Amino acid sequence: MITVRFFASLRERMGQEMRLLPAGPCTVREAWDLATDQAQPPTHLLAAVNLEYADFDAPVADGDEVAFFPPVTGGAA
Amino acid sequence: MIVGLRAAPFAPWSLLAEAEQALSPADRDGCGASSVFVGTMRADSGPAQVLRMHLEHYPGMTERMLARMADAACSRWPLRQVVLVHRVGWVAPGETLVVAAAWSAHRAGAFAACRYLVETVKHQAPFWKRECRADGTTSWVTANTPAPAE
Numbered sequence: 001m002i003t004v005r006f007f008a009s010l011r012e013r014m015g016q017e018m019r020l021l022p023a024g025p026c027t028v029r030e031a032w033d034l035a036t037d038q039a040q041p042p043t044h045l046l047a048a049v050n051l052e053y054a055d056f057d058a059p060v061a062d063g064d065e066v067a068f069f070p071p072v073t074g075g076a077a
Numbered sequence: 078m079i080v081g082l083r084a085a086p087f088a089p090w091s092l093l094a095e096a097e098q099a100l101s102p103a104d105r106d107g108c109g110a111s112s113v114f115v116g117t118m119r120a121d122s123g124p125a126q127v128l129r130m131h132l133e134h135y136p137g138m139t140e141r142m143l144a145r146m147a148d149a150a151c152s153r154w155p156l157r158q159v160v161l162v163h164r165v166g167w168v169a170p171g172e173t174l175v176v177a178a179a180w181s182a183h184r185a186g187a188f189a190a191c192r193y194l195v196e197t198v199k200h201q202a203p204f205w206k207r208e209c210r211a212d213g214t215t216s217w218v219t220a221n222t223p224a225p226a227e
Contacts, residue, residue, distance in 0.1 A: 005135075007133065007135055007203070007205065008133050008205035008207075008217060009205070009217040009219075048135070048138055048203075051135075051137050051138035051141055052138075053201075067135060067138070069135070069203060069205070070205065070217070070219070071219070072199075072200070072201065072202060072203050072204055072205065073204065073205055073206045073217075073218045073219065073220070074132075074163065074175070074198055074199055074202045074203075074204030074205075074206075
């Protein structure tokens with residue numbers, strides 16, 4: 001099982017916070033396609049695997065947590 | 078080292094005093110410089126006054142990244158103490174959003190480390206802001222200042 005999470009504006013846009021994929025090994029890009037029914041990814045989409053930033057070609061294994069989110073806006077000017 | 082998240086309003090200068098008091102006598106004698114940044118929420122960041130803001134984060138990843146940034150600062154500059162604390166949840170104008178501070182023997186390291194902490198938090202830590210305005214609108218903040226050249 002792979003856990004896919006969506007944060008901030010992306011969560012609202014996708015209409016879901018979390019999705020469980022009964023999937024074997026894949027890439028971050030394939031996890032996006034499976035979790036969103038192949039929705040067009042927004043520009044500037046960021047991803048993490050197991051709490052670390054990851055490329056879209058990064059591998060995802062059974063038990064991993066994949067997160068997708070928009071650009072970060074933390075801190076103060 | 079004081080690093081982490083705060084889910085309720087906090088007093089930045091008390092936190093900084095706490096960090097300074099935690100220094101050993103030797104470190105206190107060796108600190109010729111401390112550099113501090115306190116970021117505060119403004120009410121005037123758009124066309125209508127912002128009444129409050131929600132700061133979302135990625136539990137687990139955000140804390141891990143803050144700790145890593147503080148560790149990286151300590152590896153890069155000879156620091157005696159570091160503070161990196163960020164607010165999450167509902168925030169009102171005037172409340173502290175982030176405190177970054179570095180204590181070192183000399184001002185060059187203290188300034189550089191403090192700047193590094195602020196900029197890396199702002200550009201790499203997973204936080205997202207949603208503003209609620211006086212005219213009834215809410216919107217996600219999408220703007221970020223450019224990352225400085227290394």
